[in-house]
Amino acid sequence: xxxxxxxxxxxxxxxxxxxxxxxxxxxxxxxxxxxxxxxxxxxxxxxxxxxxxxxxxxxxxxxxxxxxxxxxxxxxxxxxxxxxxxxxxxxxxxxxxxxxxxxxxxxxxxxxxxxxxxxxxxxxxxxxxxxxxxxxxxxxxxxxxxxxxxxxxxxxxxxxxxxxxxxxxxxxxxxxxxxxxxxxxxxxxxxxxxxxxxxxxxxxxxxxxxxxxxxxxxxxxxxxxxxxx
Numbered sequence: 001x002x003x004x005x006x007x008x009x010x011x012x013x014x015x016x017x018x019x020x021x022x023x024x025x026x027x028x029x030x031x032x033x034x035x036x037x038x039x040x041x042x043x044x045x046x047x048x049x050x051x052x053x054x055x056x057x058x059x060x061x062x063x064x065x066x067x068x069x070x071x072x073x074x075x076x077x078x079x080x081x082x083x084x085x086x087x088x089x090x091x092x093x094x095x096x097x098x099x100x101x102x103x104x105x106x107x108x109x110x111x112x113x114x115x116x117x118x119x120x121x122x123x124x125x126x127x128x129x130x131x132x133x134x135x136x137x138x139x140x141x142x143x144x145x146x147x148x149x150x151x152x153x154x155x156x157x158x159x160x161x162x163x164x165x166x167x168x169x170x171x172x173x174x175x176x177x178x179x180x181x182x183x184x185x186x187x188x189x190x191x192x193x194x195x196x197x198x199x200x201x202x203x204x205x206x207x208x209x210x211x212x213x214x215x216x217x218x219x220x221x222x223x224x225x226x227x228x229x
Contacts, residue, residue, distance in 0.1 A: 014041045020106060025080035025126035028135035030143070032069055033076040039064075040083070040102065047110050050086040050103035050117045072143055074102075079142035080135055081105055081125025086117045 016038075020026050026034070036054070039062045043052050054074055056067045064070050077083040086109060087101040101117065103109045105126060111119035129135040 014038070014044070016041060017106065020082070020126065023126055023129070024132040024135040025082060025129045028080060028129075028132055028139045029076055030073070030139070033073040033139075036064075036070070036073040037077060037082060041104070044104065044107070049107045050101060050109035050120070051112060051115060052102045052104075053099050054102055055099050075142040076139050079138040081123075081128060084123075084125065086120075087115060 026037075029037070039059060040052055040054060054070065056064060056070055059070065074083070078085070082105060083102050084105055085100055086103045087098070089098055089100050101115065103117075103120070105123045108122050109117065109120040111117060129138065
């Protein structure tokens, strides 16, 4: 009996059970939410479930460019029970010093006291959706735009007005500078044009005088020749 061959080196990989991929919860997701699920799963290692952040700055290299799209995808994943928050904050974009953290519900979460993460067994919350209709309903609710805080809306409007005022002032200064440069030019060009015209006229008059003088000399020469003959 020959020796069993040693297995080759195993590359790093992620594992997603078929029970997730074939569940109504996963099928009901938008494609952006499915992409985020895989991108976040890619950040998970053996014991860091629950300590997974999902901020835009850390996901740009994966092609994420919109904080609105990212937030919508996160809400969908939470709504269907594939993700849950293990540390909830208002978000760094709203002034929080730390970001929210997430964990997959199909994997155990280990305690991390320094991060405020409580240990939790796998709960498989996504399995609570028995039909695709129920899962789509949850996704639709999660996808609805969240109303903006009135104070935040006011600050955004003020920033927009300040930006427009700055742009207007900048354009006004540019127009003033262009006008200051262009105003003297017509007078200067007119004077230069007049000089050129005078020069051309002087040259023409001189050439005409020379021609007349030459013609007069030639006429006198012919008269002398005629008289001589």
